[in-house]
Amino acid sequence: MENNTFLLSAIIFLPMLGALLCGVIKSDKPYFYHWLAAGFTGATFALTLILGGRYTANGVAKPGFQFIDVLPWMPQFNIQYQVGVDGLSLPMVFLTSLIVFLAVFVSWKTKERSRLYFAMLMLMETGVLGVFTSLDLFLFFVMWELELIPMYLLIGMWGGPRRQYAAIKFILYTMLASALMLIAFLVIYFLSEPHTFDLIVLLQSQDSLLAGMSRPFQITIFLALFTCFAVKLPMVPFHTWLPDAHVEAPTAISVILAGVLLKMGAYGIIRFNLGLFPDFMQWASLGLAVLGMINIIYGALLALAQTDMKRVIAYSSVSHMGFVLLGLAAWNELGLNGAILQMFTHGTITALLFIFVGVVYDRTHTRDMTELGGLSARMPLASALFVIAALASIGAPGMSGFVSEFLIFTGTYGNALTGLNHFLIQGVTIVAATGIILGAGYTLWMTRRVFFGPLSERWSELSDINSVELFSVVILLLFVFAIGFYPALLLDYINPASMQLLSHVPGGG
Amino acid sequence: MDLISQNAWLVACFPLLAALLIFCVAAFNREANKMAITLSLVGTGFSFVWALALLVLRLTQPERLLNGSVRWLTAGTQQLDISWAIDNLSSMMLVVVTFVSLLVQIYSIEYMAQDKGIPRYYGALSLFTFSMLLLVLADNLLVLYAGWELVGVSSYLLIGFYTAKPEAGIAAKKAFIVNRIGDFGFLIGIMILFYMTQSLGFVDVSQAVIAGKVPGVTLAIAALLLFFGPMGKSAQFPLHVWLPDAMEGPTPVSALIHAATMVAAGVYMVAKLMPIFAAATTPLFGSFLVLDFIAVIGGVTAILAAAIAVTQIDIKRVLAYSTVSQLGFMMMALGMYQPVIENGILVEIIPLGYTAGIFHLFTHAFFKAMLFLCSGAVIHAVHTNDMTQMGGLRKFLPVTAWTCLIGTASISGFPFLAGFWSKDELLLAMWEAHSPLFWLAAIAAVLTAFYMFRLYFMTFAGEYRGSLAPEDIHAPGWAMRLPLIILAVPSALAGFLGTPFTPEQWHFKNFIHYSGGHHGAAAHHAGFNGVVLGVSLTVFFVGAGLAWAMYSAKPMLDPKALASKFKPLHAASFNRFYIDDLYDFGVRVLLMSVAKIAYFIDKYIIDGMLVNGLGLFTIAGSETLRYSQSGRIQHYLLFVIMMVVALILLFFWAPLGKVI
Numbered sequence A: 001m002e003n004n005t006f007l008l009s010a011i012i013f014l015p016m017l018g019a020l021l022c023g024v025i026k027s028d029k030p031y032f033y034h035w036l037a038a039g040f041t042g043a044t045f046a047l048t049l050i051l052g053g054r055y056t057a058n059g060v061a062k063p064g065f066q067f068i069d070v071l072p073w074m075p076q077f078n079i080q081y082q083v084g085v086d087g088l089s090l091p092m093v094f095l096t097s098l099i100v101f102l103a104v105f106v107s108w109k110t111k112e113r114s115r116l117y118f119a120m121l122m123l124m125e126t127g128v129l130g131v132f133t134s135l136d137l138f139l140f141f142v143m144w145e146l147e148l149i150p151m152y153l154l155i156g157m158w159g160g161p162r163r164q165y166a167a168i169k170f171i172l173y174t175m176l177a178s179a180l181m182l183i184a185f186l187v188i189y190f191l192s193e194p195h196t197f198d199l200i201v202l203l204q205s206q207d208s209l210l211a212g213m214s215r216p217f218q219i220t221i222f223l224a225l226f227t228c229f230a231v232k233l234p235m236v237p238f239h240t241w242l243p244d245a246h247v248e249a250p251t252a253i254s255v256i257l258a259g260v261l262l263k264m265g266a267y268g269i270i271r272f273n274l275g276l277f278p279d280f281m282q283w284a285s286l287g288l289a290v291l292g293m294i295n296i297i298y299g300a301l302l303a304l305a306q307t308d309m310k311r312v313i314a315y316s317s318v319s320h321m322g323f324v325l326l327g328l329a330a331w332n333e334l335g336l337n338g339a340i341l342q343m344f345t346h347g348t349i350t351a352l353l354f355i356f357v358g359v360v361y362d363r364t365h366t367r368d369m370t371e372l373g374g375l376s377a378r379m380p381l382a383s384a385l386f387v388i389a390a391l392a393s394i395g396a397p398g399m400s401g402f403v404s405e406f407l408i409f410t411g412t413y414g415n416a417l418t419g420l421n422h423f424l425i426q427g428v429t430i431v432a433a434t435g436i437i438l439g440a441g442y443t444l445w446m447t448r449r450v451f452f453g454p455l456s457e458r459w460s461e462l463s464d465i466n467s468v469e470l471f472s473v474v475i476l477l478l479f480v481f482a483i484g485f486y487p488a489l490l491l492d493y494i495n496p497a498s499m500q501l502l503s504h505v506p507g508g509g
Numbered sequence B: 001m002d003l004i005s006q007n008a009w010l011v012a013c014f015p016l017l018a019a020l021l022i023f024c025v026a027a028f029n030r031e032a033n034k035m036a037i038t039l040s041l042v043g044t045g046f047s048f049v050w051a052l053a054l055l056v057l058r059l060t061q062p063e064r065l066l067n068g069s070v071r072w073l074t075a076g077t078q079q080l081d082i083s084w085a086i087d088n089l090s091s092m093m094l095v096v097v098t099f100v101s102l103l104v105q106i107y108s109i110e111y112m113a114q115d116k117g118i119p120r121y122y123g124a125l126s127l128f129t130f131s132m133l134l135l136v137l138a139d140n141l142l143v144l145y146a147g148w149e150l151v152g153v154s155s156y157l158l159i160g161f162y163t164a165k166p167e168a169g170i171a172a173k174k175a176f177i178v179n180r181i182g183d184f185g186f187l188i189g190i191m192i193l194f195y196m197t198q199s200l201g202f203v204d205v206s207q208a209v210i211a212g213k214v215p216g217v218t219l220a221i222a223a224l225l226l227f228f229g230p231m232g233k234s235a236q237f238p239l240h241v242w243l244p245d246a247m248e249g250p251t252p253v254s255a256l257i258h259a260a261t262m263v264a265a266g267v268y269m270v271a272k273l274m275p276i277f278a279a280a281t282t283p284l285f286g287s288f289l290v291l292d293f294i295a296v297i298g299g300v301t302a303i304l305a306a307a308i309a310v311t312q313i314d315i316k317r318v319l320a321y322s323t324v325s326q327l328g329f330m331m332m333a334l335g336m337y338q339p340v341i342e343n344g345i346l347v348e349i350i351p352l353g354y355t356a357g358i359f360h361l362f363t364h365a366f367f368k369a370m371l372f373l374c375s376g377a378v379i380h381a382v383h384t385n386d387m388t389q390m391g392g393l394r395k396f397l398p399v400t401a402w403t404c405l406i407g408t409a410s411i412s413g414f415p416f417l418a419g420f421w422s423k424d425e426l427l428l429a430m431w432e433a434h435s436p437l438f439w440l441a442a443i444a445a446v447l448t449a450f451y452m453f454r455l456y457f458m459t460f461a462g463e464y465r466g467s468l469a470p471e472d473i474h475a476p477g478w479a480m481r482l483p484l485i486i487l488a489v490p491s492a493l494a495g496f497l498g499t500p501f502t503p504e505q506w507h508f509k510n511f512i513h514y515s516g517g518h519h520g521a522a523a524h525h526a527g528f529n530g531v532v533l534g535v536s537l538t539v540f541f542v543g544a545g546l547a548w549a550m551y552s553a554k555p556m557l558d559p560k561a562l563a564s565k566f567k568p569l570h571a572a573s574f575n576r577f578y579i580d581d582l583y584d585f586g587v588r589v590l591l592m593s594v595a596k597i598a599y600f601i602d603k604y605i606i607d608g609m610l611v612n613g614l615g616l617f618t619i620a621g622s623e624t625l626r627y628s629q630s631g632r633i634q635h636y637l638l639f640v641i642m643m644v645v646a647l648i649l650l651f652f653w654a655p656l657g658k659v660i
Helices: A007-024 A032-055 A089-106 A114-133 A137-158 A163-191 A199-204 A206-211 A215-232 A241-248 A251-276 A278-283 A285-304 A309-328 A333-364 A380-393 A400-413 A419-432 A435-451 A467-485 A488-503 B002-006 B010-028 B033-060 B088-111 B118-137 B141-159 B166-197 B202-210 B216-233 B242-248 B251-260 B262-272 B274-279 B290-309 B315-334 B354-382 B398-412 B418-432 B437-460 B478-498 B530-551 B559-565 B567-574 B576-611 B615-628 B633-652 B654-659
Strands: A066-074 A079-085 B067-075 B078-085 B337-342 B345-351
Touching: A007 A032, A007 A066, A007 A079, A007 A089, A007 A114, A032 A066, A032 A089, A032 A114, A079 A089, A079 A114, A079 A137, A079 A199, A089 A114, A089 A251, A089 A333, A089 A467, A089 A488, A114 A137, A114 A251, A137 A163, A137 A199, A137 A251, A163 A215, A163 A241, A199 A206, A199 A251, A215 A251, A215 A278, A241 A251, A241 A309, A251 A278, A251 A309, A251 A333, A251 A488, A278 A285, A285 A309, A285 A419, A285 A435, A285 B576, A309 A333, A309 A400, A309 A419, A309 A435, A333 A380, A333 A400, A333 A467, A333 A488, A333 B067, A380 A400, A380 A435, A380 A467, A380 B141, A400 A419, A400 A467, A400 B067, A400 B141, A400 B166, A435 B166, A467 A488, A488 B067, B002 B033, B010 B033, B010 B088, B010 B118, B033 B088, B033 B118, B078 B141, B088 B118, B088 B251, B088 B262, B088 B354, B088 B478, B118 B141, B118 B251, B118 B262, B141 B166, B141 B216, B141 B242, B141 B251, B141 B262, B166 B202, B166 B216, B166 B242, B202 B274, B216 B262, B216 B274, B216 B290, B242 B251, B242 B315, B251 B262, B251 B315, B251 B354, B262 B274, B262 B315, B262 B354, B274 B290, B274 B345, B290 B315, B290 B437, B290 B576, B315 B354, B315 B418, B315 B437, B354 B398, B354 B418, B354 B478, B398 B418, B398 B437, B398 B478, B398 B530, B418 B437, B418 B478, B418 B530, B437 B530, B530 B559, B559 B567, B567 B576
Parallel strands: none
Antiparallel strands: A066 A079, B067 B078, B337 B345
16 A cells, blocks of 8 residues: 555645646636646546556555545644545546546636636636545535635626526535535544544544434434535536526536535545444335436436426436435345445546537527437537537446446345345335336437437538547547446546445444 | 456447548548548457457356446545446357447448448447447446447438338338337336336346336336337337338448447347346236246237248348347247246246347357348349349359359258257247147247248249349359358358257357346256257248248249239238337327327417417517517617626625615
C-alpha cells in the first residue's frame, strides 16, 4: 500500500490549479481558456489512469483504502486532510475526471465569459473529486459545498430562460440537505471518543460509536444522512429540482450533472449509511427496495409523458438511479456490485444522451419532440450513434447497462435478507423489472420521434455531428462497450470493496 | 479439425468482426457498398464453413466435446462466465442460420441495389448473424439471454431500416417493446432459477432441477415465466402482434429474421431448455402442466394466425401470419408429452414432439425463407405488396413462380415434399399424445394449404391486374434467382431425412432427440401411422382444392360473394381479430393516461404543493439569494475566490487553523 504519494491529491487539486490560472492569466486569444481547461482536465484524467494502473498489485485489486494522503489541518479539532480511494471511490474518481474532461469539449462553443466558465468547471471538478475521496467527514462536507457554488453559477449564468429559478431551486434543495449532513456529522463527531472526523477510524470503531447512541437517535442520524444523499440521488419525492436544473443548464453542465453529481448521492448512501450504519441499512432494505421501485417506475412514467428531450432524459435518470437503490437492498455482492456499476454506467450513458440533445439543440434550437423528426436524413452519423446510446440506455447486451441491470435484478431477487422481508423484496424486484419495458418504451419513442420519419422542410439544412462532438461520444462509447463486453475490467476493482462493505454486517453478505 | 473443435466459438465471431468493421468504415464513408457487401459475405461465409465443419464433427465424432468458457465477471466469490457448447441441436441450427443468412445476403446485393445505406444494412445483417449464433452457442442462461436481447436489437435496426418511412419506425419500436414484454418474464424466470440453483449453466441448472432442488410450484412458475420469452420472440399469441408489422423492413430481412431464424429462436430455446420444462411436473392448475400451456398457446396461435392469413391481401402479411401459424405448430409439438405415472403420481414427462418440432423448424426455415424471397422478387418486379394488383406473373417471373410453387406445395403438405413429412411428424406426435389439439392442428393445416395456394394463385395465376406496362415488369437477375433455386432444393427434399421409411442411421431423429430426464428418455417413435398420413393427405387436398376453386384462373366460387355471406367472420379475420386495436388502446389510452396522471401529480402536487408549499421557506430563501445575485460577475467571482482563498489558507497555513 502506498501512502502519502500525493498522487491522489494531485488529481484532486490539479483542476483547482487550472481554475486559479484562469483567474490569473488574462488572454484575448480565442479558445485560450478552452485549451487551458482541456489541458488541466486532461492531465487529471491521465493521472487517474495512472492511479488505476497502480491501484492493483499483480493485477489484483485489494480491499481497503489506498493512496491515502494525510496532513494535519486543524489538529485541535482532530480535523485532518485525509484522502484515499477504494474500489467504491476509484470508479467514481475515474468517471468524474473522464466526464469533466469530455465536458470541456462539449462546451467548445461557449464563447461568452469562457474564462469564468472554465474556471468554475474546474473548481467544481475539484469539489466532486474531493467528495469521492475524502476520508474525513469535515473535508467531505467542505468538498460537498465546494461543488455547489460553481454549479449554481454555471446553471444560473449560462443556462436557459428560467435559469435563475432552476439554479435557486438546485442550491436551496442541496443546501437544505447538506445542513442535515452537517448536523449528522457533528453528532457523530461529538459522540465518537476521542472526537474525530476520521472516516477510517470511525469505520473501525463503529460498534462503539453506535453503542453511544440510543436507537431512536441512531435512526434520526441515519435518516438525516439518507435524506441529504437522497436529494442528490435524486430520490422521489425529492427529485423535482433535477428536471428543472437539466432543462435550464447548458449541455455540458447537464452532462456533468447527470453524469457525475447524481452519483455523489448514491456514493454518500453507500459510504456513510451503509458504511457507518450497516445494521440500519439492512433493516431499511425493504424500504430501499420500495423506494428504488418507485423511482424506477414513477420516473419512467414521467419520462413517457414528456415532449422535451431533456426532460425525458432527466426523468430517465430518476428511473435509472432507482436501480442503484434497488441494488442496495440486495445485501449480496451481486446487487452491490450492480449498484456501483450502475452508477458508472448511468454516468457514461446519460452523459452520452445529453451530448446528443446538445448536438440536436445546437442545430435546431429546439428540444421539443413534436417539432423534430426525421433528422437521420440530415444527420446520419449522429442518429446512428444516438441509436447506439439509446440501446445502451435500455440495457442492450454488449454494453454496460446490460451488466448492471442483470446484476441488480439477479442480486436483489436473491437478496440475503431473512423472513418476510426476503420475499417482499423479491416481489418488489419483479415489479421493478417492468422498468425494462417502460424504459424501452420512452427511449425508443424518443429515438423515433427525433430521428426517424419524414424530415420537415425546416431541418433540411442541418449539418451532421462535428469532430469535436464526435470525440466525446466515441470516448464514452468505448467505455460503454468495453465494460459491456468484459465487465470484470471494472468489477475487479469494485468487487473487493463491496465484499468489504458487506462484511461489516452480522449475517450479511 | 482440432483447430475447429478447440475454437468453436469463432463461428460467431466472424460476423461480429465483419459487423464492427463495416460500421467503422461506414462512419467515414456511407457509400462503401462494395466493401460492406464483401466483408459481410466473407464473415458469414467463414461462419458457414465453420458451422459445416462443426456439424460434421458432431456427426462423426459425437464423443468430442465442443465447449468452453471465459470469465465474464466475479461478484463476491461467485463467477459468471460466458460459456458455449455445441450439441447436435445447436450444430444443426448453426448451419441453418449461416446458410440462410449467406443466401439472403447474396440476394440482397441485387434487391437492395437501389437503396441508400447499404453498409448500415449489411452491418446490421452481420450483427444479427452474430447475435443468432451467440444465442445458439450459449451454454448458460446469461449468454442465451444476451444473444436473445441482441437478436432483438438487430431486428430493431433492420425493421427500422427505411428510416424515412414512419411505419417502419413505429413497427421497429413495437417489435422491440412487445419482445421486451416477453423478455420481462424470461428475465424473472432466469432470476428464479439462478436464485434456486445458484448457477446459470444449462447442465447445472437442469441437473439441480431434476434432482428436485427447486420446489415444484416454484419450478412450474419459473418455467412458465421462461416461456414468456419464446412467446415474444416466436410471436405466439398474444404477443404475436409485432411480427406482421415487422414486414415494414426490407423483404430479405423478413426472410432471414422474421421467417427462418430469429423467430425460430423461441422454439429453439424451448427445446434447449426442455429438461427444465419437462421437470416442471407440478400442475399450474388442475392437471394442466407448463407443457400443456405451451401446447395450448401454440395451438391458439396456429389456428388464429391461419384464420387471419386467409383474408389478407398484402403478400408479405400473408407470409407473416403464415410464419406465426407455423411457429404455433412447432410450439404445439414441443408441448406434447407422455406422462409417466407411478403409484398414481406423475413422476416424469417424456416429451413426444421434440424431434417433430425441431424437424419442422428445420424444413420451415428453408421453404419459408424461400417464399419470402419469392415475394421479394415479386415486389421488386411490380412495386407493390397488394396481391389484388398482381396476377398472371408466372409469364414474367418463371423462376420465381416455380420456386414459389415448390414452397407453397411444401408448406401446404403436398405429398413427399419437405413440409409434408415434417407436418406429418407434428401430427403424429399429437396423435400419440392423444391430444385433442390434433384436430385443431388439422384444421389449421387445411387453412395453411388454402391461404398458401390462394397466395400463389392471386400472384402468379390468371391475368395481370396491376397498372404497370408488361415491359416494366422485370424478372430478377442472378443474384436473386440463385438463392431461390438453391433454397428450392432443401424445400423440396429436406423432408426425406425424416420419413417413416428413412433408414435409421440417416434419420433426423437419430441426430436430434430428447435425452434428458431420469431415464434419459430415449427417442420414442411409432414411425408409420395410417390415420395420420390420411389426415395429412386430406388436409392438403381440401385446402389446396378450395383455394383452386376460389382463386385459380377460372374460379368456381366467388371470394367476394363468400366474404359478404360471412361478413362478420371476414371482417374479424381481415382486422386481425381486433387484437392490435386492443394493444393500441392499452398503450395509447391506458398507459399514456397513467403517465400523464403521474406527470400531473409530479408537477402540481409534489412540485407545486409540497416543494413550493415549503413555500415560505423557498420564497424567503430565494428572495435573500436574489439580493446576492447582483448580476455582476465581479461579485460572484469575489465570492468564489474568497471561498477558495479561505480554503487554501486553512489548508496550507496551519496556524490559522489554530486561531479558529
